[in-house]
Every structure is written in C-alpha cells, then in structure tokens.
Amino acid sequence: MKLRLHAFEAASRANGPGVRAVLWTQGCSLGCVxxxxxxxxxxxxxxxxxxxxxxxxxxxxxxxxxxxxxSGGEPLQQARPVMEFLRRVRAETGLSALLFTGFTWDEVARMPEAAGIAGCVDVLIAGRFEAARRRATGLCGSANKEVRFFSARYGPADLAGVPVAEAWIEAGGEVRVSGIDPPALRDRRA
Ligand code: SF4
Known part of the structure; x- marks a missing residue:
C-alpha cells in the first residue's frame, strides 16, 4: 500500500512530547485560510x-x-495507508502515536477507514485551522481544535510542554523550521 509523503523527519522535538519521528503527508483540499x-x-x-x-x-x-x-497536508485524505501505517507502528514497535487532522472529530468518527483509530493513536488533534482564533500553543494552531486522548500515555500537561517551534540547519546552510508556531523563531531572530 502506498502513501504520498511530503517530508519525513527522524528526530523532532516540536511535534509532540519527547523526540519523535514525523511524517508530513502530501495533499490537502480543506483550504484553511x-x-x-x-x-x-x-x-x-x-x-x-x-x-x-x-x-x-x-x-x-x-x-x-x-x-x-x-501531520500534513491532510493525513486522513489518505486514511487507508495512514491507518495501516499507524496500526503497524503500534503493533511492531509499541511507540506512541500522535495524529493531526484538519477534519473535526465528528467527521473522523464517520470515516469507515478511520475505524480503530483509538487503538493505534494516543493523541488526536482535530479540526480546521481558524486564523481568527489562532492560538499556537499546546500543539493547537487555533482555539477550535479538539484534542482527544485515547490512552493514558499523555495528558494536557505533556502537550503544553512541547516547544512551539524548532529549526534545523542543513549541511548546505538551508534552514528548515517546524512546530505549531514557526514564526516565533523569526520573531526571536529579529
Ligand atoms: S491547516 Fe487546513 S489547509 Fe492547511 S494542511 Fe491543515 S487542514 Fe489542510
């Protein structure tokens, strides 16, 4: 089964609690301003x-x-391969899993392909990004986001402690940024 990938990072600290591998899926038609x-x-x-x-x-x-x-892109517009990936990560490594989606929890709950999500995801952060309600802390880009904890592994304090941004400097000097609030790094440099 194939998954369309935008980027992969082996060691991120700003995309969930602790050091995490991050997949950004490619493709999103939800159109958040x-x-x-x-x-x-x-x-x-x-x-x-x-x-x-x-x-x-x-x-x-x-x-x-x-x-x-x-994260994405919109992972659940590739729900079958994304769920297959998450199920296998849980079964084969026991690692924790955090999933961002622009769909609301109600929309996710109606997706047949996402059945079983609670068994292989520890934290789901759901909902469109709403610029007028921008928040950019605790892994929530805006205040309408809904956070679902499906296991006892993490709670609100774990998300609150995640850095809002991080940067990598590549060998060629290129700077990549990530996190819920990358502009925070530009503001700090200014
Ligand atoms: S913020 Fe909205 S438009 Fe952007 S990738 Fe997420 S769901 Fe898609």
Missing part, C-alpha cells in the same frame, strides 16, 4: 512510498524516539 503548509496541498506532489518502507524507517529509529507524529 492562513495555512502554514501550503506546499503540502498539491495531491500530486511529494513522493509515493510503500507503507512498509515507512514502517521500516520507524522500526530502525525505535530505540531512540518516544513516538511518531503524523
């Missing part, structure tokens, strides 16, 4: 990878990370 990741919207962009290969990457990292985070 003010989205920070417009480069992830094109459903024909990114690269197609086997779920098996992605699970393998996570298996190799498993001793050094607390869990995986799946």
């Amino acid at each position: 003010g989205c920070f990741n417009p480069e992830t919207h094109d459903g024909g962009g990114g690269e197609e990878l086997d779920v098996e290969a992605l699970v393998g990457r996570v298996r190799r990292l498993a001793g050094g990370i607390a869990g995986v985070t799946v």
Whole structure:
C-alpha cells in the first residue's frame, strides 16, 4: 500500500512530547485560510512510498524516539495507508502515536477507514485551522481544535510542554523550521 509523503523527519522535538519521528503527508483540499503548509496541498506532489518502507524507517529509529507524529497536508485524505501505517507502528514497535487532522472529530468518527483509530493513536488533534482564533500553543494552531486522548500515555500537561517551534540547519546552510508556531523563531531572530 502506498502513501504520498511530503517530508519525513527522524528526530523532532516540536511535534509532540519527547523526540519523535514525523511524517508530513502530501495533499490537502480543506483550504484553511492562513495555512502554514501550503506546499503540502498539491495531491500530486511529494513522493509515493510503500507503507512498509515507512514502517521500516520507524522500526530502525525505535530505540531512540518516544513516538511518531503524523501531520500534513491532510493525513486522513489518505486514511487507508495512514491507518495501516499507524496500526503497524503500534503493533511492531509499541511507540506512541500522535495524529493531526484538519477534519473535526465528528467527521473522523464517520470515516469507515478511520475505524480503530483509538487503538493505534494516543493523541488526536482535530479540526480546521481558524486564523481568527489562532492560538499556537499546546500543539493547537487555533482555539477550535479538539484534542482527544485515547490512552493514558499523555495528558494536557505533556502537550503544553512541547516547544512551539524548532529549526534545523542543513549541511548546505538551508534552514528548515517546524512546530505549531514557526514564526516565533523569526520573531526571536529579529
Ligand atoms: S487542514 Fe491543515 S494542511 Fe489542510 S489547509 Fe487546513 S491547516 Fe492547511
């Protein structure tokens, strides 16, 4: 089964509690005004990878990370491969899993492909980004976001402690930023 991927990061601290591998899926048609990741919207962009290969990457990292985070793009517009990935990560590594989606919890609950989500995801952060209600803390981009804890692994204090942004400086000098509030880094540099 194939999943269209925008990016993969092996060690992030700003996408959930602890050090986490992060998958950003490619493709989103939800159209939130003010989205920070417009480069992830094109459903024909990114690269197609086997779920098996992605699970393998996570298996190799498993001793050094607390869990995986799946973000986007809109992960649940690829619900079958994303759920397959999450089920296998849970079964084969026991790592924690955090999933961001722009769909509301009510919409997710009606998706047949997302059945069983509570069995392989510890934290779901659901809902469109609403710029007028921008919050950018505790992994919630805006105040309308709904956080569902499906296990006892994490609670609100764990999310509140996640850094709002992080940056990587590549060998060629390119700077990549991530997190719920990357502009915070630009503000700090200014
Ligand atoms: S769901 Fe996420 S990726 Fe899609 S437009 Fe909204 S904020 Fe952007």
